Every structure is written in structure tokens, then in C-alpha cells.
Amino acid sequence: RRRHGYDEAAAFARDRDRGRGAATGPSEAEEHARVLFCLGGPGAGKGTQCARLEHEFGWAHVSAGELLRAARAGGSEESRVIADCLDRGAIVPVAVTLRLLRRAIDEATRRGAPVVVVDGFPRNADNVEGWEADAATKGLDVRGVLFYDVPHDVLLQRIAVRGASGERDDDDAETARRRIRVYEEATRPIVDLYARRGALLSVRGEGDVEEVWRLTKEALAPLVGAQEE
Numbered sequence: 001r002r003r004h005g006y007d008e009a010a011a012f013a014r015d016r017d018r019g020r021g022a023a024t025g026p027s028e029a030e031e032h033a034r035v036l037f038c039l040g041g042p043g044a045g046k047g048t049q050c051a052r053l054e055h056e057f058g059w060a061h062v063s064a065g066e067l068l069r070a071a072r073a074g075g076s077e078e079s080r081v082i083a084d085c086l087d088r089g090a091i092v093p094v095a096v097t098l099r100l101l102r103r104a105i106d107e108a109t110r111r112g113a114p115v116v117v118v119d120g121f122p123r124n125a126d127n128v129e130g131w132e133a134d135a136a137t138k139g140l141d142v143r144g145v146l147f148y149d150v151p152h153d154v155l156l157q158r159i160a161v162r163g164a165s166g167e168r169d170d171d172d173a174e175t176a177r178r179r180i181r182v183y184e185e186a187t188r189p190i191v192d193l194y195a196r197r198g199a200l201l202s203v204r205g206e207g208d209v210e211e212v213w214r215l216t217k218e219a220l221a222p223l224v225g226a227q228e229e
Ligand code: UP5
Pocket: 040, 041, 042, 043, 044, 045, 046, 047, 048, 049, 064, 065, 066, 068, 085, 086, 087, 088, 089, 090, 091, 092, 093, 097, 119, 120, 121, 122, 123, 158, 159, 161, 162, 170, 179, 205, 206, 207, 208, 209, 210, 212
């Protein structure tokens, strides 16, 4: 299964090289890590499906939210800024998020991950501008945005279920509603931006995990599956 995933990832790379045309030779193209952003509302299933891409395709899963949750501990000024944003469901200043992402993407690339899926980023216009202005991410080849489309009532219900386990501090009903509001106001326009750029791979995410996984593979087919059975 995993092998199959690597084969698909190789097809992904071949498509990418073909897409670049003759101007960029494969050797130069190989130096660019391939990145796929993953967006969707809070509780949309980003983490669940990205873990699956990691497990079955051998892709690297880099979750911006998880990096931030890990970085909120500690007494630094930056940790306090992160903690304050997470507790309010607000978006952390892009410089902070980018620094964490750069390091994680670097590590994944060094490990030889064929594709790095960046989960939960970019969340607003500042995030997009910061990413695009950053010298370190310039060499990365962003292939598109995997987008999970899930109605609000389903998002709230999933967060309520997880909230009962106390797994995440931001799953209480009030913060969940705030996260949905921030998503609608700040992140939806970014989803629309990538749609206009022709780079959105949209998935109906309201079914069960298996159903959404099937639709995920379907949505990724233009990238990985041209040669798939
Ligand atoms: N579940 C998953 N799929 C299901 C399915 N098909 N059917 C039924 N249940 C399903 O899933 C959520 C829950 O639903 C889980 O219990 C799961 O088992 C179940 P999950 O896969 O975790 O969904 P996900 O989309 O990852 O939800 P998450 O809550 O992680 O989304 P958020 O976007 O809210 O969280 P994230 O970690 O990305 O960000 C958290 C905060 O970090 C943000 O609010 C913000 O403050 C900050 N942040 C930034 O500031 N900048 C960033 O760049 C990123 C984050």
C-alpha cells in the first residue's frame, strides 16, 4: 500500500516536471520541494485526511496548528503571543508561523518526503503575502490547495464530540464558534483566491472518514493519478 503511495507520488513528480516544460530541467526541478496546502473549516477533517496521506502515500504532514500548539509552552514573549491567539481562535502573526513551518518543511524535505502537505495554512491574506515574500519558501513548488468543504453544523458537531474528550483547549462551544467566524471572514477568501488561480482541489467533507478519503484520492487524481489504474 505504502509502495503504491510512493508510485503515485512519483507520478506526481513526473506530472510536475512535464508541467514545467523544457525551460526547467528535471535536475533543477528536483531541488524544489513540492507543497500542497490543505484548508477547510475547524473540524473539517484536515488532520485526519492528512495523516492518511502521510500513512498511505508517504507524504509529509506538517500541521501549522500543531506546530503552534507545541510552541505555546515556555515563557517567551512569542509563546505568550501564540497562546493568546490560540485561546481566542485568532490567527497568529505570519512571521511566527512561517518560522515554524520553514523548519518543519526543511526537515520533511531532508527526510525525502516526495510531497509536503501543509495543513491549516495559509489562513488569511497576511499568511499568503508572508509565504510569497519569504525567500526561504520561494523555491518551494506549491501545487495547489486541498480543500475540505463541510457545513457549519457538521463542523460544530465534530468539534463538540472531540471537545468532550478535552483533547483541545479551543474546542469549547464559544471558541469553536469564533474559529468558524474567523474561518469565514479570513480563510474563505483565501480558498476563493486559489480557486481563481485554478489551484483548488475541492472535496465534499461531510461524509464518514472512509468516504472522505475516497473523495480525497479522487480530488488528487489530476495531480497523482493520471497513470493510476
Ligand atoms: N472527524 C474527522 N473527519 C471526520 C469524518 N469524516 N466524520 C466524522 N468525524 C470526523 O477532525 C476534527 C474531529 O472530527 C476529530 O475528532 C476527528 O476525529 C473527527 P480533524 O481531522 O482534526 O479536523 P481538522 O480540520 O484538522 O480540525 P481542526 O480542529 O484541527 O481545525 P482548525 O483549523 O480549527 O485547527 P488548526 O489546528 O489548524 O488551528 C488551530 C488554531 O491555530 C487556529 O484557530 C489559529 O488560532 C491557529 N493557527 C494560526 O494562527 N495560523 C495557522 O497557520 C494555523 C493555525
